[in-house]
Amino acid sequence: MKSELYRTKYGKLLVGDSVKISQSYLRKHYKNKFNLIITSPPFPLNNKKQYGNLQGKEYYNWFISLAPIFSDLLADDGSLVIEIGNAWEPERPVQSLLHLECLFGLVNHPDAGLRLIQEFICYNPSRLPSPAQWVTVNRLRTVDSYTHVWWMAKSDFPKADNSKVLRPYSKSMERLLQTQKFNSGKRPSEHNISPSAFTKDNGGSIAHNLFELEDIDSNREVRLPHNVLSFSNTISNDYYLKKCKQSGITPHPARMNSGLINFFTEFLTDENDLILDPFAGSNTTGYCAEKYKRQWIAIEANEKYASDSIVRFEDPELNSKLKINRKDGM
Incomplete structure (x- = not known):
């Protein structure tokens, strides 16, 4: 059911189905223990991606089934942070309500007790024009350039300190x-x-709930919190992307922005707190948690993405004490 691919000084990555692992192994050993669950689950896209994604009612049912699972794993004052993009109706230039229905389904789930603490918007002008059919082909719509970030919790007062994430x-x-x-x-x-x-x-000044990953106004300086890196997915000078290029590895196509993870790690947790990412992809969350000296567990279903994520922890500046377990032939 689970297979530990590697562990580091502060965490470990498990390969397998995150729902099954969460309902068995994590529920048994880590119930009410995670101070932060932060993740970017597969988006409800109309075109199938290699990393897997459902659509429509099937996606909705899968998504809201996560609510009681996450609630069981969260500490009483812990936080759940989910990044999700917009959805569109198949073959129509009409925005879907699916992502909003998913949010309502999470916070209204009778067995979870979750509530929406605050919504954040992550604006990235370097995103490719989408939905392409209605933006670049028919030119009927504008570019979908932002994602939603939902901060939820089981309590009205989850642990948080905005003085740790001040803007210049x-x-x-x-x-x-x-x-x-x-x-x-x-x-x-x-x-x-x-x-x-x-x-x-x-x-510094109190952070806003809008993240500009690049400046909206070129005449105005972007003032992100000190621990949020101002970069987009097009920048290729970080260790992970350099190493992927050197090793002939195709990077994960939907990496969660490390600046977002840095921000919520500092904002909502303390050193040695426990963080979970159940849809780890290239394991940006584990890398950020390691950097900030947080304990962490990451789960990834795709064996190739899981194996490729090892390169993150070979960064000499991290001193992660990486131990790889390849008994299962990965």
Whole structure:
């Protein structure tokens, strides 16, 4: 049912069906233990991908069946973070409601007790034009350039600390802190701003729930939290992609952005907390968790993707103490 492909100083990757592994091995040994479950499950795409994806009602039933499984594994103050893209109706230039129905199904599942804490939007202008038929061929729609990131939990107050994910101050805010002068008083919104409201240096400004992986306005500096890397999937200078190119490995086509994982790892967990990614792909989550000294477990059904992810932990800067188990012929 499960096969451990490799382990590191802080975690391990299991190969197999994530639902079966979660319902048996994880439920037995890690019930209510995970401080963060973060993942990007297969999207409900109309065209089949190598990494596997369902459609329509079949996808919905599979997706909401995850709710009680994840709830069982989460610590009482733990968080569930899911990234998911938009869906489109087959052969129609009409956006599907499937991803929204999946969200409602998760938080309304009677056996899970989940609630939506906050939604984030991840904007990536480097995404290829999609859906291609209606964007580049017929030119009826605009480019679908963002994904949804849903933060859910079993409690209204999951562990979180936004002071750990501050954005750099803007140039104008830096000047304000230096001069200690700004236009206080009543605003058109009827908010009354006191003379001392913005004079304290807190080390940065509070993060927004919109992530710009590249700048929307070229004249404005992107101010992502310090631990969120400003890069898109087109950048090829990280260790994983360099190593894949050197080794003739085709990278996983739907890698979760490491900046997102860094952000939620810092925001929602502490050192040595336990993180799970049940749809690991190239195991970006395990890599980020290792970097931030979090315990982690990752599950990947595709043996090739699982094996290819080993190269992440060969990064000499990580010092991961990688131990590979190839008894099963992988």
